[in-house]
Amino acid sequence: MAADDGFSAARLFSQGVSYTYDDVIFLPGFIDFPADAVDLSTRLSRRVPLSIPCVASPMDTVSEAAMAAAMASLGGVAVVHSNTEPRAQASIVRAAKSRRLPFVSSVPIFSPAPVSEYMRPAPRSASASFDFEQAAALLADEGLDYAPLVSEEGEVIDLITSKDVERIRSYPKLGKPSLGADGKFVVAASIGTREDDKRRLEQLIQAGANAIVIDSSQGNSTYQLDMIKYAKKTFPEVDLIGGNVVTIGQAQNLIAAGVDGLRVGMGSGSICTTQEVCAVGRGQATAVYKVASYAKDHNVPVIADGGISYSGHIVKALSLGASTVMMGSFLAGSHEAPGAYEYKDGHRVKKYRGMGSLEAMTKGSDARYLGDTLKLKVAQGVVGAVADKGSVLRFIPYTMQAVKQGFQDLGASSLQSAHDLLRAETLRLEVRTGAAQVEGGIHGLVSYEKKSF
Numbered sequence: 001m002a003a004d005d006g007f008s009a010a011r012l013f014s015q016g017v018s019y020t021y022d023d024v025i026f027l028p029g030f031i032d033f034p035a036d037a038v039d040l041s042t043r044l045s046r047r048v049p050l051s052i053p054c055v056a057s058p059m060d061t062v063s064e065a066a067m068a069a070a071m072a073s074l075g076g077v078a079v080v081h082s083n084t085e086p087r088a089q090a091s092i093v094r095a096a097k098s099r100r101l102p103f104v105s106s107v108p109i110f111s112p113a114p115v116s117e118y119m120r121p122a123p124r125s126a127s128a129s130f131d132f133e134q135a136a137a138l139l140a141d142e143g144l145d146y147a148p149l150v151s152e153e154g155e156v157i158d159l160i161t162s163k164d165v166e167r168i169r170s171y172p173k174l175g176k177p178s179l180g181a182d183g184k185f186v187v188a189a190s191i192g193t194r195e196d197d198k199r200r201l202e203q204l205i206q207a208g209a210n211a212i213v214i215d216s217s218q219g220n221s222t223y224q225l226d227m228i229k230y231a232k233k234t235f236p237e238v239d240l241i242g243g244n245v246v247t248i249g250q251a252q253n254l255i256a257a258g259v260d261g262l263r264v265g266m267g268s269g270s271i272c273t274t275q276e277v278c279a280v281g282r283g284q285a286t287a288v289y290k291v292a293s294y295a296k297d298h299n300v301p302v303i304a305d306g307g308i309s310y311s312g313h314i315v316k317a318l319s320l321g322a323s324t325v326m327m328g329s330f331l332a333g334s335h336e337a338p339g340a341y342e343y344k345d346g347h348r349v350k351k352y353r354g355m356g357s358l359e360a361m362t363k364g365s366d367a368r369y370l371g372d373t374l375k376l377k378v379a380q381g382v383v384g385a386v387a388d389k390g391s392v393l394r395f396i397p398y399t400m401q402a403v404k405q406g407f408q409d410l411g412a413s414s415l416q417s418a419h420d421l422l423r424a425e426t427l428r429l430e431v432r433t434g435a436a437q438v439e440g441g442i443h444g445l446v447s448y449e450k451k452s453f
């Protein structure tokens, strides 16, 4: 492409305008490879590789054991939220890491009555270290309807049933899972910056957390810098992700303090009211581009956090320099998100709430606020609901296929290649006017059905 067509990102993002994903559009590049050849493997942080660039947000309506097992089995990762007691959070991490199956069943396995009173003895059990194919083969070979999943310590941790096998088989084939050096699923977890969080950190690391996210809307604080220094000194072997940041100045401080990854986004989340309440933040496209262009020189991967509604947003975030995207609302309506489905106006929905909503704050993150001299609580998020999306094991593979098609259109065969095109200014983009955005969407139809896959 002629270099004088469109704008380079460097030029576009230096004009004093805060842009978000929908404001910008990439100009197509040259295709000389099939979409299937696009390599989406990446890193969550310096030492945590992933095979897909997807991260589930540390929110109590998104990331618990079922999400963590499913995301790791897809090659991504979930960050287990901290809106609960440290012991409970650590046991969620343990539960996800104790298996190699892509799900945590909802069958209650704890009961006041001895199990033998209401269940037949299982003819065979499956080892908790079995992956899906091994467990499915056991059920098929032995003609079993179910088998308990038994840990190395002889504890029954779950059940696998022939129905689970049927369900998982109806989804796209599982790719390369995220496994740590211990051969177990990669699971991350979040902490805060209070004195108590040091104890939480210790318990999470004992539970085997592969990376720790320091969860704050404004990471550039003396509290976070102190926590980074403490964590890096006490547990140097575990990757530490700082944030959130949206400027180079914030990133500089956290990188200097030693973080292995950065989480970028302030006010961009679907449930966020931070920009409204505090007047601080940044358009997400600008934030990702600016922080990533600084962090790359320090070998610090960037997580583009918030504002992802569809695959095109993921392509934009990654092409603007992010190594992964972190998602809340995109994953919240899934089978794997915590909570039960409800019906609202005839739609099947799941609750999704901001961690800075009054409801979430009074549930657990309250400690943050109760300790403050100023005890007036002001929400920076809302409580809402999102539509049932089915299993992440189904819609994430389709979403990744769409992302590969986007990369192919750009002429980028991998994340590294997209980042190279960006830095070489071969990647060209423009701002879309309001009319161009309308044109880029579905328009002029009396009615339509949108079925993506």
Ligand SMILES: NC(=O)C1=CN([C@@H]2O[C@H](COP(=O)(O)OP(=O)(O)OC[C@H]3O[C@@H](n4cnc5c(N)ncnc54)[C@H](O)[C@@H]3O)[C@@H](O)[C@H]2O)C=CC1
Binding pocket: 058, 192, 193, 194, 195, 215, 216, 217, 218, 221, 223, 244, 265, 266, 267, 268, 269, 272, 274, 306, 354, 355, 356, 368, 380, 381
């Ligand atoms: N990405 C985003 O745009 C936003 C995200 N959130 C989410 O909401 C949740 C809460 O975020 P925040 O309110 O930023 O939590 P936070 O824990 O970072 O801050 C809450 C308050 O506690 C203070 N604080 C923190 N550590 C302290 C210490 N050691 N001593 C004294 N004061 C201390 C902070 O300065 C702040 O006033 C998080 O899950 C966050 O991800 C909230 C707002 C915006």
Ligand SMILES: O=c1[nH]c(=O)c2[nH+]cn([C@@H]3O[C@H](COP(=O)(O)O)[C@@H](O)[C@H]3O)c2[nH]1
Binding pocket: 057, 058, 059, 244, 265, 267, 268, 269, 270, 271, 272, 273, 274, 275, 305, 306, 307, 308, 326, 327, 328, 329, 330, 353, 354, 355, 356, 357, 380, 381, 382
């Ligand atoms: O202003 C905020 N108030 C909140 O209560 C809140 N809770 C979460 N978050 C942030 O939003 C991200 C998820 O955003 P999405 O739903 O758009 O994926 C998350 O990953 C967070 O960065 C919040 N931001």
Ligand SMILES: [K+]
Binding pocket: 267, 268, 269, 270, 271, 272, 273, 274
């Ligand atoms: K918002």
